[in-house]
Amino acid sequence: MQHSEEQIFALAPDESSKKAGLGLASPSKWVTRGINEQALWGECQGSGSKPYQTQVDLTSIAFKCSCPSRKFPCKHGLGLMLLHARQSDLFTDSNMPAWVNDWISKRSEKEVKKAEAIDKPVDEAAQAKRQEARTQKVSAGIQELLIWLKDIIRSGILSMPEKGDHYWDNMARRMIDAQASGLATMVRTLGETKFWEEGWQSDFMDALLRLYTVAESYGNLSLVNEALQQDILRTIGFTSSLEELKTQEGTDDTWLVLGKETTAEGALTIEQNWLYGVQHNIYALILQFYTKGQPAEISLMPGTYLNAELVYFPSALPYRAVIKTHTGLTAVASVEQKGFADWQQLAFHETKVTATLPFHEDMPSLIQQLSPVKLQQDWWLKDEKGHLCKVSSEFKHIWKLLAWSGGAPLTMAVVGKENNYLPIGVWHQNTYKALS
Numbered sequence: 469m470q471h472s473e474e475q476i477f478a479l480a481p482d483e484s485s486k487k488a489g490l491g492l493a494s495p496s497k498w499v500t501r502g503i504n505e506q507a508l509w510g511e512c513q514g515s516g517s518k519p520y521q522t523q524v525d526l527t528s529i530a531f532k533c534s535c536p537s538r539k540f541p542c543k544h545g546l547g548l549m550l551l552h553a554r555q556s557d558l559f560t561d562s563n564m565p566a567w568v569n570d571w572i573s574k575r576s577e578k579e580v581k582k583a584e585a586i587d588k589p590v591d592e593a594a595q596a597k598r599q600e601a602r603t604q605k606v607s608a609g610i611q612e613l614l615i616w617l618k619d620i621i622r623s624g625i626l627s628m629p630e631k632g633d634h635y636w637d638n639m640a641r642r643m644i645d646a647q648a649s650g651l652a653t654m655v656r657t658l659g660e661t662k663f664w665e666e667g668w669q670s671d672f673m674d675a676l677l678r679l680y681t682v683a684e685s686y687g688n689l690s691l692v693n694e695a696l697q698q699d700i701l702r703t704i705g706f707t708s709s710l711e712e713l714k715t716q717e718g719t720d721d722t723w724l725v726l727g728k729e730t731t732a733e734g735a736l737t738i739e740q741n742w743l744y745g746v747q748h749n750i751y752a753l754i755l756q757f758y759t760k761g762q763p764a765e766i767s768l769m770p771g772t773y774l775n776a777e778l779v780y781f782p783s784a785l786p787y788r789a790v791i792k793t794h795t796g797l798t799a800v801a802s803v804e805q806k807g808f809a810d811w812q813q814l815a816f817h818e819t820k821v822t823a824t825l826p827f828h829e830d831m832p833s834l835i836q837q838l839s840p841v842k843l844q845q846d847w848w849l850k851d852e853k854g855h856l857c858k859v860s861s862e863f864k865h866i867w868k869l870l871a872w873s874g875g876a877p878l879t880m881a882v883v884g885k886e887n888n889y890l891p892i893g894v895w896h897q898n899t900y901k902a903l904s
Contacts, residue, residue, distance in 0.1 A: 504564065725743055
């Protein structure tokens with residue numbers, strides 16, 4: 469499977485790794501080189517007497533290297549892939565050496581053990597007891613949260629910018645103690661409101677009402693349908709078994725990886741991957757969690773296609789999903805550019821989505837023929853009817869977007885809701901280009 473340099477660079481953890489990887493994309497740096505359907509490997513001569521053993525699992529794009537770097541992929545992994553992308557004819561050895569075969573075999577064994585764990589009998593009585601204890605903790609924590617939220621409303625929100633970090637941290641920690649991690653995240657988000665920006669009151673109230681809606685809903689679960697119950701519980705912090713989910717029937721499609729966003733919470737890295745199913749015209753969010761020094765289960769590169777079966781979490785608005793099976797990433801090919809015709813169509817769709825799930829996450833959308841324009845020091849996206857939507861202040865790649873656009877309208881992928889959207893990719897010369 470051949471990858472372009474742009475797709476390989478999308479895997480780099482930082483700019484310094486990109487630069488170092490380029491320096492290693494030379495045949496003279498590699499003592500051995502090989503590839504087959506399962507793996508890509510090579511030995512890179514470093515400063516020591518023993519070359520670094522670098523390997524890439526091509527079935528799920530995972531990396532391993534004997535170098536001391538804690539980055540994934542390291543510069544050697546990037547350099548090896550870049551060299552193959554540029555001079556694939558140099559990789560003539562298809563017989564995996566022992567150190568590659570052992571690693572690939574261990575990865576396969578892990579998948580087998582996961583499958584066996586599903587068949588392990590469960591102590592239902594102990595499970596029910598733990599569930600009851602957790603329910604009581606969550607209920608008590610939510611009662612405190614509701615009092616706290618009502619106090620904010622009674623006192624008025626104008627004093628909120630004066631609150632110190634401890635004000636928000638104390639309640640977030642209380643939600644962690646109550647085993648309601650989702651609510652803890654929502655409390656922290658509330659405290660991260662940009663109080664210095666004009667109009668912060670609207671953003672603050674929106675986040676506060678979302679939090680109140682979820683908290684209040686917990687005491688009224690019996691009044692809503694089962695799918696919405698799952699949304700409420702998952703937003704609060706109740707988790708589902710991914711392995712059990714994978715036993716269910718999923719959706720087969722060719723999924724275009726629209727973009728990704730990586731954030732860090734302490735030692736934990738959270739990776740959001742936005743996918744678009746080109747055959748069914750649907751979207752999916754794949755979340756991956758991993759600690760520092762460990763690679764993601766599968767490296768999803770923006771701009772590539774993944775032939776896979778995805779299983780959606782139970783929801784009134786199916787969006788988050790897990791990869792059940794896949795046949796690896798493939799190179800980008802031409803695809804029909806579907807999507808909304810203008811911002812008004814998206815607004816009508818957003819109204820229906822919010823009516824279905826008032827506290828839904830930011831979701832991706834494809835919008836046809838958008839042009840970046842600048843008005844009063846801010847950047848906006850204009851559709852063919854002249855309607856404007858402001859570009860999110862978080863967007864850092866306006867000059868790349870302008871370079872590809874050249875002032876001409878492009879079909880664009882954006883992530884967001886209501887009046888706040890972040891461009892994540894465009895179709896340029898009939899090829900999807902990720903804005904990252």
